[in-house]
Amino acid sequence: xxxxxEILKEIRPExxxxxxxxxxADGYIDSFDLITFVAALEKNYGIKIKGTEIVPExxxxxxxxxxxxxGHGVTDEI
Amino acid sequence: xxxxYGNKKITGVLTVIPANFKTFDEEMDNYQADKARxxxxxxxxxxxxxxxxxxxxxxxxxxxxxxxxxxxKKLLCKDEIDALVLVTESPDHFLPPTSNIIQGRxxxxxxxxxxxxxxxxxxxxxxxMQACSLLEQDDVNKxxxxxxxxxxxxxxxxxxxxxPLVGDAISITTVEKTSEENPICGEIKMDGSRSSALMIPAGxxxxxxxxxxxxxxxxxxxxxxxxxxxxxxxREIFHFVQTEVPPLIxxxxxxxxxxxxxxxxxxxxxxxxxxxxxxxxxxxxPYEKIPAxxxxxxxxxxxxxxPMNMTFNIGEKLLNEKFKVCLSGFGxxxxxxxxxxxxxKINFCEMTEFP
Numbered sequence: 001x002x003x004x005x006e007i008l009k010e011i012r013p014e015x016x017x018x019x020x021x022x023x024x025a026d027g028y029i030d031s032f033d034l035i036t037f038v039a040a041l042e043k044n045y046g047i048k049i050k051g052t053e054i055v056p057e058x059x060x061x062x063x064x065x066x067x068x069x070x071g072h073g074v075t076d077e078i
Numbered sequence: 079x080x081x082x083y084g085n086k087k088i089t090g091v092l093t094v095i096p097a098n099f100k101t102f103d104e105e106m107d108n109y110q111a112d113k114a115r116x117x118x119x120x121x122x123x124x125x126x127x128x129x130x131x132x133x134x135x136x137x138x139x140x141x142x143x144x145x146x147x148x149x150x151k152k153l154l155c156k157d158e159i160d161a162l163v164l165v166t167e168s169p170d171h172f173l174p175p176t177s178n179i180i181q182g183r184x185x186x187x188x189x190x191x192x193x194x195x196x197x198x199x200x201x202x203x204x205x206x207m208q209a210c211s212l213l214e215q216d217d218v219n220k221x222x223x224x225x226x227x228x229x230x231x232x233x234x235x236x237x238x239x240x241x242p243l244v245g246d247a248i249s250i251t252t253v254e255k256t257s258e259e260n261p262i263c264g265e266i267k268m269d270g271s272r273s274s275a276l277m278i279p280a281g282x283x284x285x286x287x288x289x290x291x292x293x294x295x296x297x298x299x300x301x302x303x304x305x306x307x308x309x310x311x312x313r314e315i316f317h318f319v320q321t322e323v324p325p326l327i328x329x330x331x332x333x334x335x336x337x338x339x340x341x342x343x344x345x346x347x348x349x350x351x352x353x354x355x356x357x358x359x360x361x362x363x364p365y366e367k368i369p370a371x372x373x374x375x376x377x378x379x380x381x382x383x384x385p386m387n388m389t390f391n392i393g394e395k396l397l398n399e400k401f402k403v404c405l406s407g408f409g410x411x412x413x414x415x416x417x418x419x420x421x422x423k424i425n426f427c428e429m430t431e432f433p
Contacts, residue, residue, distance in 0.1 A: 011115060030299035031313040032119050032238065035352055039122045051320030051356035056313070 004065055004078050009042045022060045023073055041065075045073040080333070083262040083402040088419075089220075090153060090252040091396070094144040095129040095245075095376055097431040100293035102126055102242055109238040110300035116238065118376045124351025126372065127246040128377025134315035135432070137169045137226040138179045145184055145222075153426045154252060156184070160218040161191040163208045165201035165381050165408065166226045168195060176317060181226070187226035192309040193413050198276075199347050199409025200227050200250075201381025203266055203417050204252060206405075209253040222252040232278055234294070234303035234416045240310050242349055245377020252425075263332050264405075264414030267322070269283040275314045276410045280305035319408050321354060321430040324360045334418060341418070344368040345387040347408055349378050381407065387427045388421075396427040 002038050008017045011033050020026045029037065037059065039048050049072070058068045101176035102125040106116050108339035117127070131140070148154035164177040171179075180281070191212065196202045202225055209221040220413045226248035280291035291305040302311060331338060344367050348354055354370040369391040372383045379386070384405050388396060395401070402421030 011118065024321075027298055029315070032123075032299075033115070034313070035117045036115075036122050039352070051316070051353075051360055054320070054356075055317060056125055 004041070004062065004069070007037065007044060011036055017062065020061065024056045024060055029059070036043050039069070044076070045069065045072070045076075047074065080265045081207060081263070084259055085256055086210050086253060086262060087215050087256045087258070087260050088251055088421050088424060089254045090148075090204075090250075090424050091385050091388050092144055092148060092250045092426060093247060093382060093386045093429045094140050094147070094432050095247045095429065096131045096135065097103060097129075098132050098141070099127050099129045099431050105235070105242065108115060108235045108241070110236070110296075110302070111238055117351065119238070120242075120270070122352050124374040125242045128230070128242070128373045129247065130244075130377070131228045131246045135228070137164075137166050137168055137248065138170050138176050138183060140246075140432050141176075141224050141226055141250070142183045144224075144248055144250045144430070145180070147195040147430055148426070150251065150260045152424075154222070155185055157218045158191055159186060159222050161187035161193065161209075161212045161221045162186065162224070163193045163195060163205055163212070163223045164226065165195045165197050166207040166224075167380060168228045168232070174316060177224075180220075185394070187233045197413065198227065198380040199349070199383075199412070200266065200407030200411065200413040200415050202384040203264065203348075203405060203407045203415040204413070205251070205381065206253065206264070206417065207264075209251075213253065213255055219255050221253045223253060223287060223288065225249045226383065227252075227380040227382065229308055229380065230377075232306070232308050233325070234301070234307040236294070236302035237307065238285070239312050240308055242416070243373055243378045244308070245373070245379045247376060247382040247386060248410070249382045249389075251385055260420055262417060262419040263290075263330070263334055264415060265326055265333075265415030266413065267326060268411045271312070271413045272318065274414060275318065276309075278306070278308050278355055287293070315349070315409065318412055319349075319414070320356060320360065322414050323357060323408050323416070326414060327361060327404065330416050338363060340422050341367070341404045342402045343392060344406070345384050346406045347381075348372040348383045348387070349409065354378060375411055380409070386429075389427055393427040393429070396422055396424050398423065
């Protein structure tokens with residue numbers, strides 16, 4: 001299973017995602033990257049993320065993404 | 079607005095697509111994003127090809143072609159038409175109404191009402207409402223509803239946000255009176271305070287097209303477009319659809335006292351595959367009941383995606399069987415609506431190509 005940061009690096013390899021607190025405001029991921037990322041998370045962790053959860057607040061940084069995944073019962077190392 | 083009609087039915091559906099198409103792969107070089115990133119988007123969103131008009135082809139050209147196709151095949155008779163409703167965001171001119179142009183080119187009777195309606199993604203719901211309202215008149219027995227858009231001509235080829243998903247097409251739906259009760263019920267909502275989420279800023283009276291509005295600009299995501307082009311706030315539109323559409327449909331089902339598994343087909347507007355599947359998940363609908371392949375095969379032609387769902391996915395079935403269907407359209411306006419009706423054993427349900 002890939003870690004979140006590995007998935008993000010696959011989408012935008014040119015960025016260091018540990019250096020940003022707001023991936024969207026900093027231009028690391030655009031709205032379509034976000035959709036690609038959600039699809040990758042669902043496949044990787046075997047979860048379904050609701051359409052209403054696909055908002056910037058849930059994907060703006062690693063802490064937010066970790067919180068979202070924990071809410072979906074993901075307990076593996078994220 | 080909640081609405082209920084009775085004693086009306088859809089009796090035929092034709093969709094017309096331009097024969098000309100482009101594939102996502104051959105247009106990938108137009109976009110600034112690297113190829114790997116763009117290819118991942120293709121898979122998730124379901125992009126593959128979109129049918130787009132050649133330069134100079136208008137909504138009236140496609141509509142006249144489709145109407146003549148029906149006349150030639152004796153699926154529709156000129157003398158039977160009491161009203162012509164055209165729903166489009168890409169009229170031939172600001173004035174006269176494009177429905178009048180179509181009437182004139184076809185030589186239809188002076189006694190018919192021609193009506194242009196400016197609506198897009200929810201335009202099939204709005205158009206059917208107009209058709210049903212007209213059929214309340216004693217002397218109106220058959221309404222021709224045309225949904226038509228050629229928005230590829232107003233979308234920048236360098237805009238990865240919009241261009242891959244846009245397609246051009248028209249549909250012709252005949253709606254008639256029937257002695258059967260045949261309820262057609264639905265609800266529609268509008269929120270103009272969010273209208274800038276999907277718009278073409280220049281080209282109207284507020285901001286006429288000038289050399290200045292035609293200048294290309296790059297947004298923060300690397301998409302290039304001008305003020306003359308369609309612009310879509312993708313994230314806002316996605317969130318709007320996911321938050322507004324499911325409650326409206328659940329509310330409609332509750333009002334009608336029906337359960338979601340009583341619906342045979344969910345025929346929804348299709349901006350992209352991901353959005354439709356997320357709606358299906360939220361509504362608890364199996365993917366087999368909610369086709370999501372229109373964008374993949376044709377592109378999104380605004381109000382035409384719902385009738386194209388009928389002709390492409392269940393065209394043969396609709397000739398021979400009857401189904402309870404839920405239609406839903408959502409987008410520009412912002413507008414969102416849904417409708418439940420019975421449809422089937424109709425006179426025609428097919429597709430044809432404009433050369």
